[in-house]
Amino acid sequence: MDYATGLRLQQRLVELRKSNEIANVLVLLEHAPVITLGRNARRENVLASDELLKQRGVELFECDRGGDVTYHGPGQLVGYPIFDLRSFLGPDGRRKTQGAVEYVRRLEEALIRTCADYGIGTERVAGMTGVWTQLSTAVIPSGANERSERAQSRDPYPTPESQAKIAAIGVHISRGVTSHGFALNVTNQPLEYFQLIVPCGIATKPVTSLEQQLCGRATPSMDEVAQAVARNFGRVFDSQVVWVDSLDALLGRSVGVPVRAPEELRQLAGEEDTFWV
Numbered sequence: 001m002d003y004a005t006g007l008r009l010q011q012r013l014v015e016l017r018k019s020n021e022i023a024n025v026l027v028l029l030e031h032a033p034v035i036t037l038g039r040n041a042r043r044e045n046v047l048a049s050d051e052l053l054k055q056r057g058v059e060l061f062e063c064d065r066g067g068d069v070t071y072h073g074p075g076q077l078v079g080y081p082i083f084d085l086r087s088f089l090g091p092d093g094r095r096k097t098q099g100a101v102e103y104v105r106r107l108e109e110a111l112i113r114t115c116a117d118y119g120i121g122t123e124r125v126a127g128m129t130g131v132w133t134q135l136s137t138a139v140i141p142s143g144a145n146e147r148s149e150r151a152q153s154r155d156p157y158p159t160p161e162s163q164a165k166i167a168a169i170g171v172h173i174s175r176g177v178t179s180h181g182f183a184l185n186v187t188n189q190p191l192e193y194f195q196l197i198v199p200c201g202i203a204t205k206p207v208t209s210l211e212q213q214l215c216g217r218a219t220p221s222m223d224e225v226a227q228a229v230a231r232n233f234g235r236v237f238d239s240q241v242v243w244v245d246s247l248d249a250l251l252g253r254s255v256g257v258p259v260r261a262p263e264e265l266r267q268l269a270g271e272e273d274t275f276w277v
Contacts, residue, residue, distance in 0.1 A: 003034040003061050003072065006080070010179045013082040017177050022250060024087060026233055026241075027080040028226045031072040034059040035197055038067035038170050045069040045198040058196065065180035067129070067170035069197045075189030075209070077225050080181045081107070081233070085173070088237060100173055104129060106236050107182055111167045113232040114184070118220060120213045122166060131167035131184075133208060164208035165199065185209035186225050 001009075006029060016022045035046060035058055045068055046053075046060070053060060058073075072078055085103055090096030098106070108124055111131045115122040121134035167184040185191065187209055194207045211219040220228075234241040244250050 001029050002032045003036065003059060006031060006078075007061075007063065010080050010082065014174065014177050014179050016251070017082050017084055018175060022082075022252075024084060024237075024239065025082040025250065026230065027082065028229065029078055029080075030074055030076065030222065031078055032059070033057055033071075033073040033193060034061055035069060035071050036065070037062045037069055038065045040066065041068045046196070047198065048196040053196070056193075056196070058193065063180070065170040065172045067168070070168050070170065070183065070199060071190060071193045071197060072183055073190050073193055075185070075187035075222075077184045077186055077222060077229065078181070079184070079229060081178055083178045083237075085176045085178065088239075097176065100171070103173075103178065104169060104171060107169055107171075108167075110229065110232040110236045111182060111184060113236070114225065114228045115166065115210070115213075117228045117232075118210060118214065120166075120210065125163065129169050130165050131169075132163040132165050133213060134163070164206045166208050166210070166213065168199070184225065184229070186222055187211045187219060 006027075009027065013022065013025055013027070017025070033056070035053070037043070037046070037060070041062075048056070048058075050060070058071075083103075085098040086095065088096065088098055105124075108129075108131055112122050112124075115131065122131045123134050125132050167182055169182045170180050172179045185207065188211045191207060191209060191212070199205065199207055210225070230241050230243070233239070
């Protein structure tokens with residue numbers, strides 16, 4: 001999906017969520033190649049000229065999410081949670097509004113768990129947003145800075161130079177409703193495009209992917225990763241996950257009728273006639 005279409009979809013879903021016409025929604029998709037500039041982006045962090053971007057078929061798009069410059073494209077799972085942060089329950093069973101920091105930490109946790117599903121150890125880095133490979137499992141691309149003495153001393157918050165970023169996060173919150181979200185690199189395809197930018201404005205930090213960290217082991221399909229992400233979102237946000245494959249189903253135009261999971265996901269799970277209600 002091109003970025004502008006995805007953005008319009010988000011904006012419409014945000015309107016519907018604010019008016020309580022839909023429940024919380026997690027949109028999972030792949031974008032056509034695009035470099036996006038967040039509210040805090042600096043144009044100099046786009047290293048490629050406009051002509052080179054055109055030659056590579058990469059769009060340039062300014063948006064209202066937080067953060068600096070990032071890339072989206074095929075081989076990368078992009079997730080847009082349209083959540084009302086006032087709709088979740090606290091430990092006592094009462095509604096408790098999530099703050100922005102708590103929300104971002106939960107996004108990170110869902111992605112950390114997803115990477116763990118494939119045997120990849122990831123973690124947070126103090127003072128930064130996103131998900132990073134652990135020192136013990138990181139496959140650092142050639143040309144990356146050597147680990148610092150502080151990282152080698154097993155500091156619980158290693159320096160950025162010692163790790164690679166596998167998932168980026170940039171969110172927008174309006175009247176308690178979220179949009180934008182995360183990008184998880186699944187295959188190595190997106191990695192070459194990150195050379196066109198300074199990812200998230202961090203020049204000393206390499207990026208990586210599930211495929212690169214798996215070191216030759218079978219790379220999961222995008223559908224598999226999407227299913228793992230949805231499952232882990234359900235656990236982290238303590239919510240039931242209902243798959244829908246059309247906006248009509250999402251908007252309740254088939255109220256009272258069970259929503260059938262997308263066919264490719266049923267096949268992936270080896271299920272022939274499963275329904276979510």
